[in-house]
Structures are given as C-alpha cells and as structure tokens.
Amino acid sequence: MISQYIVNGLLTGGLYACLAVGFSLVWGVLNVVNMLHGSMVVLGAYFCLYGVQQLGLPLYAVAPVACVILFVFGYAIQRGLLNRVITQPILITLTLTFGLDLIVNNLIIHVFSATPQSLVTNFGTIEFAGVRVPVVRVGGMLVAVVLTLVLYWLLRHSKIGRAIIAVRMDRHAAALMGIRIPHIYALTFGIGAFMAGAAGCAMALIYPVTPMMSGVFLGKAFVICVLGGLGSVPGAIIGGLVLGVVEGLGTLTLGQQWATSVGFIMMMAVIVLFPTGIMGKKGYE
Amino acid sequence: MTKATTPVLELKSVSRLFEGIRAVDNVSLKLYAGEIVGLIGPNGAGKTTLVNLISGFLSVSSGDVIFDGASITHKKPHVIAQSGIARTFQIVQPFAKMTVLENVMAGAIYAGHRGMVQARDKAIECLEFTKLAHLKDMPASELALANRKRLELAKSLAMNPRVLMLDEVNAGLNSSEIDEAIRMIRSIAATGITIVVIEHLMRVVTALAERTVVLHHGAVASEGPTDEVMRDPKVIEAYLGNKFAQRFAETSGAPVARPA
Amino acid sequence: MIIDRAFALKIAFGVLLFACGAGLSAVLDNYYLQVGTTLAMLCALCWAWNIVGGYMGYPALCMISFFGIGAYAGGIAQAAGVSESLAWLIAAGVGALFALLLGVPLLRLKGHYFAVGTIASVEVLREVANNWEQLTGGAVGLNLPIHAGSPDEVGRFFYLAMLGLAFLAFLITALVDRTKFGFGLRCIRQNEQAASMVGIDVFKYKVGAFVLTGVLGAATGAIYASMVAFLEPKDAFNLIMTIEIPVMVMLGGMGTIFGPLIGGVSYVILKEFVWAYFINWHSGILGLIVVTVIYFLPVGVLGLTWRDIFKKLGASKSTRPATSDIARSTS
C-alpha cells in the first residue's frame, strides 16, 4: 500500500522536476518569478494534443516541435518585453508576467477550448513486487527526467550553458567578460519555456489537461524551486521527487484534498526556516 | 586634554571569528570622553569588523563591549544607535531616493529622540555645519562622492552621539576636501564627542588623533600617542612587511609609517 | 508631525471628497450605490496595501489573505449569532493576529522570497477554507444572516459602511505619511541597514506596518461578507485580486496619499469600460491592462514628476537597455 503511493509519488515527481526546472532556471538566472510558467506548460500540452488529434501526426514528431515553438515564444517574450523591465523591482516583473499569463491563458481558452483534453493512450501496465504502474506514466516520467538531465549536462559542458551559469553567478562580471546579457537572458527564458513545453507534452499523455490547470502547475513549480534551490537543475530533480512523494504520502494519510496544501506548507516552512541560506550572505562595510 | 577616570566606551578582549579566521582577535580598548583616537592598520586588518561589532551589526564571538558603564555586547544595532553610538559606513549608505534633508532628519528623529519638527531644525543645523545646507532638497543619490561622505557625517551628528566612529570618511577625497573634513572633525570633538577615526591616510591621523591604535591581523599591534606609534617598528612591519622594517631600522632613526 | 500647507490642502480635499461621497448616498440609485460600494472597498484595500507595499516597499501579495481571513472571521462569528458590528471588530482583531503570525516569519525575508511566501499564504488559506468544512462550510460555502431592510436601505447601509472604512484607511495613510512611523517605513524602503544605523527598530516597524495593513484588510473583508451574506473560498481568497490591488496602487502612485484612490478609481473605470465590449475576454483584457500599467506607468500617476516624464521620453528613444544597464541590476 505505502510502496504503491511512494512509487506513484516518484513517477509524478519526475514530471514535476521537468515542470519546475525551467521555472527555477529563470528565477535563478534572471531573478524573475515567471508567473507565466503554468500557462506555458498548458500551451505545450495543447500543441501536443492539437498535433496528434487534429493533424493526426505521430507523437514523437509533434512533441519536439511543440517544445521548439515554446522556445521561440519564450525567447521572444524575454527579448521583446521582459528585458526592458528586468532592472525594475520584483513587484514589477512579477506583476508583468502575471498579466501576460492572464492574456496567454485567455488566448488558449479561445483558440483551443476549456474542456479537459487528454491523449487516449493505453500501453498497459506493469507490475513489480505488488506495485502496479501504467507504462505511459513510466515513459512520461523517463522522458521528463532524461530531458532534465540533458539540460544539466548542457549547462555544464556547452559554451552557452557556461555563459548562463556565469550570468547567474555574477552578471556584472559576465558582462565585462563580453557575454551578451540580453541574449543570454532570452535564451534562458527560452530554455525555461522549452522545458515547460516538454512537461506539458508529458502531462498530456497522463492527465486530462485544461487551461485552468496553469495555476496548479505554477504552484508546483514554486514549491519545487524553493525546496531544491534557485536555478539548480539537480535541486529541481530532488525537489520534484520529494514533492511527488510527500504529496503521495499526504494523500494516503490526510486525503486527496490536502495533498496540495501539504506541499505549500512545506515550502513556507523551508522559506521561513532557512532565510539566511536563501537570502545569501550579508556584508556590512 | 585631561582624561576622565572612567572610559565612555570600553572593549574587553573582543574577538570575532569568520569561518575560523580571527577577523578581530582579543582586542581591548578604552575610549575617553572628547578624545580623538586613530584606528589604523593595513587592508583586511579588521577595522571595519571592529566598528561592526561595536555598533551591533555583527555579534561578537567572545568578549564584552561596555558603553557608559553598561554592557551593550548583545544589543541590536538600533538600540546601540539610540543609546549614543554613531558610525559611518565605509561604503556610504544613504537613503538614496530621499532628500539630503530627510536623510539627516532620519538621524535626528530616532537616535536623536526628536519629534518631526525639531528633527528638521536639528537636521538643518547639522547640514549647515557640514556645508551641505544649499543641497538640502536634492535626492541623496545625486550627490558627488565628497558630499555623500559629508552627508554620512551630518546624519551621524544629528543622532546626538557620544561616540562617533568614522570609517574611512576621507577615502577618495582630494586634498582641500580633506583639510575641510579635518577641520570639521576637530570641531565635533571640541563639543565633547569621542571620535574614532579609521584612516588609511596617515596625514589625517597625525593631524587629528592624540592617540592611535594599530590593528594587524585583527589584533592590537601597537597603541599609544600617535607620533610614538608611527615610529614603532612593529607598525612599519605591519604596513610594509618584515624586510622593509629591518631596512628602516638600519638606515633611519625615525621612519614614518605609510600605507601599503 | 510636519503639517505644511500642501498637506493641509490634501487632507481638506480628501475630507471634502468623502463628505460628497456620503452625501451622494441620498440620491444614488441602487446600481450606483453598488458601484460606489465596490469602489470604496477597493480603495480601502489599496490604501491598506499601500502602507506595506508603497511606503515600506515590500512586495506583499497577501492582501487577499487578510481580506479573506476577515471575511471568514466575521462570517463565522455572524453565523454563530454574534451581532454584525461586533463581528466586524472581531474580524479586525483576527486580522491583526493573523498579520502578526504571518509577518513575524515572512518579514525576515527579502524580495522574491517574501513575495512568494505571501502568495503562498493565499493558496494555503484557500485550501484550508475548502477543506475545513466544519468551520467554513468548505467549498459549498457559508451562509450569513441577511442584513434586514429594504434593498435600498441595505445598499445605502453597506455603501456608507465601506465609505467609512475607506475614510479611516485614508486618515491612517495621511498619518503614516507625516509621522515618525511612516518616515521610518520610507527609510526602511530605501535601505534597512542604514535605517537601523539611525536607530530605527526595523523589524518592529515592519511588523507594525504589516499588522496595520492586516487589520484594514480584514475589516474590509468582514463588511464585504456581511454585504454578500455568502462566502466561498474561491471568492474570499481570489488570487487575481491579490495582484490587482498592487497594480491599482502602482497605477495611482505607490507611497502617496492619493495614489490608491486615483489608481482604484481609474482601474475600475478602465475595467468596466473595456469589459462591457469584450464579454469573453475578461481575463485577457485584465492582463492587457496590467501589462499596460507596468509599461507605461511604472511609478504611477502621482509618483511621476515632470522631470521624470521628460527623462522617460528621452530614454524611450533607445529601445533596448544597454547590456551594462541590465548587468548592473542586482537582486
């Protein structure tokens, strides 16, 4: 019984990691809390659904295209809109992305529709040691985790990835080193959108997705990002898995309706208990 | 100047560790009313850290700080400020978007214990003293460096301090600005305020301080009348390194220490 | 307290405005009374938020937590048989207590963490209201006793009640603007370290401001609850509204006495006007308004001086911020 919940939690957690990693990267590197992230996940899911159901294309062809469209969308939003206010106080950037979220979400409802949609997939289930899991969930989770790991590898080993990390650590020094900050910002936001799209595609395979779910997705991203640490890819994976399992166990002990609250309360506890670790060092000179 | 028998401010074996490094190492000091004390030492000697410890911005790892006969060792910065210890920041910290007048008023209101109206009068008085009165309605962020340093001074003065610690208020100023600052600091001390001048420029310290304390690696390397301290071989060593100290000792009887 | 002519004029103007508002209640029909009540409610919330968000400069996104807590506290009290006015007082007290409990941990945080912590409080409270059915009636909702009287009388009563609360919030703002307390908040907004250096008890001031905001928000919520006589978690803890309030204040000018009023009124007019023509695009239009406000009035109507406007016009010619500009911005 417990093992079933833990396995379910881990499977969900893998998806969560993919869902949160882009949000975390944007927060860590750009210092922007991207309220638009949830809608980008939904957008990814809907592109995927549209390609498969309306155009009749195979999933493996549609999903990458959906992600790339989101990358372009994210790059454009950052380059065209967010870069202009990136030096403003937090309240401004947060509110701006919230406004954009309202617009995008409204557009999704109009262009697609508000009714829940899901890809009808049945790849059967596998059973192991008394734990039953649908194959599609394992697949979705694996794809999500592998993508997240690829992102991690790219950040460490590609030229652009290292530039992103340099900007995250010290943007002033990075600028002096000749890194084009506006471009790096836009790339980072684009990557965040790409990962959101990937998470959306994986979600569409498993859950019926509606535009209303953007808030839920955003909430998960918040929690994971705070649990795992800003802008940290491994942190997002760990945070995602922890959240998945904690929600699973919360469901088991308190009931389904409390699962989300448990995550939020855990996040608030982390924020409150580790303010210095999160706020960084203080200096008085 | 005759010294009162009880010090205004006394440090008893104060130490502060940063991840194992002793930034301030077992420092004991006594400051008396109305005197100007120089605090010198090479970069990283622990001068700013010492100011932070006294003003409560950092907590001491061990030791005791006594102000006016009572321990202020673990008091919060605002309590210490209200009780009469003011400090300036080495990197100036103005309320950037408030006017010059408002900046100084802030000092007069809280630590100076005044109502808004009296605080405004006091602030104008302090601005006149520091020759900033003509800039009083300008946002603090628009001041030039020399004036920002003076603003820090005016703000601290408005607090009615008994002890005033000036952390490199003259760094980055030109020669005539420094002369002006020296005059100001002298006349502040004449009102009975105890002043600690932290400086890199020996010329300022020799001009102002009767007594000087030298910090090196967080510990007091030398202490005494300023001119004697300046001739102390240990001070020269602290500033210029061992070899230079030896050479100075060989070639000249009375070298004067200069910053590294 | 420094009272100069400009300030005295502002207060006189404000008092006159509220007196006119109260006088209008005799002639307005029910529809306009309702619009006026909503307006007064939003302005009260804006003034309340302005203390923490404007004067103190903390990105508090929990205005609706205070509002909802007050609504439920007053609602539950009234449903239990407590009289309306006492229920409002209880709600204000609960609001103060809640703000204290939330503020003490959250006000140690800065920037995004503070913002996220405050938003999370809205989510947590909504979930609690949804799930704690014995207390709140859960998702089904909570019914309150209906205020007795003819629709016109009831409409007028709640209009005047909201207006009175907005007036109170206005007066408190005027005090904050001119007293030692408000001056300290402005110092904190600029530089907390320097604020403690001049002797300001920074943490106490921050908690004090948060509690003041909380009390006003909760009182507003309680009056709202009595007025609508029915509470649902998704209404009482509405995430959109928790961001709309700061947007309104931004529109009018943060940290000013009249900013919340100007912002609240123009935002409501803007919204009503646009919504009337685009029924299906409510949230999209709202988003557009938010984005427009951010782009074109980042300091708000009252925060802009003529000098700023000229600077802005000059700056807008170079469309993109220089790399060094972006690089200079720190967390």
Ligand SMILES: Nc1ncnc2c1ncn2[C@@H]1O[C@H](COP(=O)(O)OP(=O)(O)O)[C@@H](O)[C@H]1O
């Ligand atoms: N907040 C801090 N954390 C860690 N080390 C610090 C901190 N502040 C100062 N130090 C260290 O303490 C030593 C003394 O620094 P400081 O007091 O600034 O020197 P000074 O003002 O004499 O130049 C230096 O080695 C510095 O690196």
Ligand SMILES: [Mg+2]
């Ligand atoms: Mg120093």
